[in-house]
Amino acid sequence: MSRSCPPPPKNWPNHVQYLTVPRFHTSISTNALSFLKGSSIDGVSLPPAPRSLGAIRLIIDPSHPAHGQRGLFAAKKIPARTLIIEYIGEVHSEMRPTSNYDISLHRFPMKARFVNDYRGIQPKPNAEFADRRTTGGDLRMGIWSLAEGIRKGDEIVVSYGKAWWMARSLS
Template identity: 50%
Template sequence: MAAKRPPQSSRRPPRWPAHLEYLEEPRYHSSVPKHIRELVSPAPTSHTPAQTHQQKAPVAIHPISDPSHPARGQYGLFATKKIPPRTLLVDYIGEVHCDDRPGSDYDLSLYRTPDHVSVGVDAHFCGNEARFINDYRGVKPKPNALFQERRTERGELRMSVWSGGEPIKKGEELLVSYGKSWWRARQSSNETDT
């Protein structure tokens, strides 16, 4: 019997592609064992504060039209206001899983257990605005944002996007480093495809 999926949010941001499911909270795949789920998303205690409605992220999805941009014809994530350094921008939301997803370009590592079980967050088919953040390579000399894990008020582990050490101007594209291993995996995948 398939697990019930939470209802899709009616609060889709502008320019959200119709073929993708918008999520406000992570979805847990059946590949996540109970003991790992309890590590990543512990059950609330009576002392855990009630969840407060998350403030709207200061980001917007926009199409990329600059001919020199490596992601031309796709989307990017842009600041809707001036953002101070070291500010939490948005959590990377998707399907939390423990299975292998080599075909997804939207799969981020969340946690590795001491017994080497990898927990990822995949936003290939469902997610939030954070799935549209691009790599800085070919756009800017360095990233202006970064991925960093954090625990929510309820204790749930999340991978989040934070502004870097410099302010980000309103209208500026948010750019992170996907990491050399991400690019190596894409390069080796392209070599085997040809």
């Protein structure tokens, strides 16, 4: 029985594959796969975030560092410490220097890919990456609002971290 994937959200780029669950690349070792897809139920429950928390928009402000690209914006007020969205993609164990959408949680690279770094946009991030185990034991990465919450219409921004910027400057 095949599962049908819901259609991509509004403003999803045609050239980017839309995923709703992680896909595990063949480069993942059996031990790493076991760690990522743990069988423990002692972890934190990570419910799926409602699709309505973030909306993809084209960035038209010429002073924005990602002008002409896309960002994720709060579709409604997001309370403090709320799961905004899971960060889902292909999980792999090899370096992918050609991708800016690659995150280091055993390489979790959906809509979360449009969350930009706060630098040049806002004085500080209003969200953060945090990894949690689901009740089924899977290790997942999510984007969570910080203590102040996020106002409707604000761009959801995180800190990519110094290592991301250093690696980018070397390429």
